[in-house]
Amino acid sequence: MHVTTISINSRLIQGLFFAALLLFSPALLLAQGSAGSMRANISGTITVDRTLDPTGDYSGIGIAIINFDPAAGGLDTLFYALTDRSGAFSGTARFSERDEYVISVTRNERLISTSTIVLANGDHTTISAEIPGFTESFRARSRENNAVHDYRRVERNFNRVVDFISSGLAEVTQDTIPVLLQTWSDLFWSVKDLHPGALAAETATLRSIEILQGWDDELVLSRARQGISELNLFKSDRAIIASDALIRLQGMEPALAFVDSVMTLQMREEDRILLEMRKIEILAQFNENEPALEMLRDFRERFSDDTTLVQWADFYLYDIQNLAPGMELPSFELLLQDERRVTNADFHGRYLLLEIANLASQRYQGEHALMRFLHDEMRQQVQFLTLPTNESPITIQAFYEERQTAWPVAKARQVHEADLMRRLNIIVQPTRILVAPDGTIVRKYSGTEISIIENDLRQLLN
Template sequence: MLTKLRYCFIVLAIGVISWGCSNEPENKTAHISGSFTVSDSIDSSGDFSGIGFTIIQKDSANADADTLYHAVTDSNGSFSGLATFQEKRRYPLIISRNKRNLARSGIILAEDDSVFITGELPNIRETLKISSHEHDAMETYQRLGKNFQRVMQLARSGQLKGDTLRDELQKWSNLYWDVYEEEEGTFASNFAAREAIKILESFDKPQMMNRIRAVDGYDDLSDLGATFGKRYMAENKGLDSALVYLDSLAQMTESEGSTKRIAREKIKLLYDSARVDQAQQQLSAFKQSYPEDSTSNWVESMSYDLNYLSPGDTIPEFQFSQNGRVISRDSLSGTPYILEITRLSNRLYQNQFDRTVVIHSIYKNYGLQIVTLPLDESQVTVDAFFEERVKPWPVADAQAFDREKLLKKFNIRLIPTRFLVDEHGKIIRKYVGNEFEDVIQGIQRIINKDKNEEPTS
């Protein structure tokens, strides 16, 4: 009887240990090998030994680095072994000799992948070559990207227009989608899917949505549905359909990170659509579900916007003088306007400027104005921006206001940030970064509202 009890205890203990271990992330391995040489100019002995290759993982700036792989070349310059890791990603690679670090690079480790590294000392940067399924796919993606950028430069210069531009964009979207399908499972495949979908948003949103639905089930790509797909559903099917779509995405994902991202997009959609009470309820639920994120920058920023900068709230006060004229919230009463807060040196703002000029030239006939509050500390920067550009609307001088108070009052976390304001000084929507692409919809809401309010004869 005692023997049986001891046997049962051992089996139970093994089961508990096995259960505990099963909850830990499983280790993955990749085979690493290579061949390195040394130029006669620094070593004519023909002995290529002593070149070290170390792959490390460092989870934070203050954390100690963990060594995932280390090998040293033999006299022929060869090395090989297994790297052990827990997550497919890009890791730092350090190349050394005689205890001196010679170069750093990055290496993608994926389960059961084989990585081959070649190069020659001392010209490591010029001769280093990393080949594997992941790296070869990434080279294909990057080569495609370089060629696509050349096409986009032609488009920006006006050499590609109309149907010709549309045909080019369709071609490049298809090329990116081919890489997604042919290199499925790689980082390059994910990047290519994103590019294929982003390109389509500008001219063929139904096809964009078809491709989003094709990747909805992949956690690594669920954010495409949560952003581009959400926007499409809201524009074409209405807000409630967009919310249902986000809920369906959340049910499909198994990743906590993806679930959080979808929850944030749902809150943002409710906020942008002036459903402030629902957005606040969802934000409270988010903080309860993810207490570790309850004090994050995103939660604090969204809480501030919901309380003070929601659609329908009065825009905070601002004021500056230009050519003897005072520009302020009160002086703009009676006309709709876009309030921009940015650095004029910001690359995204510069890229958006020409489109903003076009928007202003079209909608100023409906009374729309634009006002810019630059965050640049030097007036030289402000003046330089307009040396080769027209200044079609009021722009405050540098340091014409208290910069820190402005950032706090308007909750500026990213730039450019813009507010679309109606003729009563009420916020229609806040646009951060690339969200400005949607501003025409907001302007149309103001125009259509004014038309509906016109008295009938």
């Protein structure tokens, strides 16, 4: 059961980075930028625990809402206020779009803590918090931020269930997983009904279909289409998930046609680029290498000034030319945890699911229970092999002994000594490669849900 955390855009991450700089220069907060045409009233109270400050004077606490905006020259202060003696403050935030922003609190020219807050035009937000323990006590109340609160509560409880299952403390069978996921998918979807139109509601509907991928493709497709037609955000994310479902239900052509239809809608340029990238991926997945290469080269030329997009194009170009379905898996020789030395030829005769993973990754730890289910069910027909990218032999041995892993695992640094990170073009972890009994590649999965791999295996084996 894969856990994805709440979506955080790159500007928010950069804003958190700049908030950390305030540890060294809180005075940066004093200059409020032009920001934008939207307005939101902000008020609230921040107090200090009386055991730390018995004076009851809570004045001088600084509250800032900041945004990283390259067009505005970097850090832009959208709101700044100081508390009075009672800890109360108020003011107006000025910003250009509804979004999640960083809020920071300072006292005596020292950064106390940071959190996040959603700003929307005309949305009056009331804030309460106490120092110390700002992060735990912080609460922003408004139409938008109440939706965030409910979304995070569902997400937090879902993650607890996943962690409980992953730890092995709960007995969960393969048959009960779809029921469990359906329940949580419905809970995420319900946030939309509780908070219609809120930013967090749009995030929750995306989360609802993410966790159902490969388990209930008909419902995934229905909810993705509804989200694309009714909601403004995450059009490309919903379309990409829906295209995967369509591939499993109907094949390549309906999936490509669906992506094309979504691209006719009004959307952000970033979404349109992601959907163009998705079309290339679909063509490559079905070994339509000539049209995929033609689109890829055109894409690379048009976006030659964008380093990130060029890197993606080069990554995919390497995969199409060296790791496409039907090509031989690059040869390797590895030393396993049980001291056996194996080569890729030792796995011929049955399907092989090869995975390259960072064991410290929360995502991989959450997925490992599902890998165990998959192995238990398919081990007569499918071999499993894990290549950890971790450097520590103790970490690797402890991880797999604790989880009683029943399939071969390579020793530390074997993936690097065999140069497989480069030869298998590994950028995302975990990456899994499904290999046919004759040693040729069936499909490479970069960060893909286990349920999708399971679906592919069922189609191959039935």
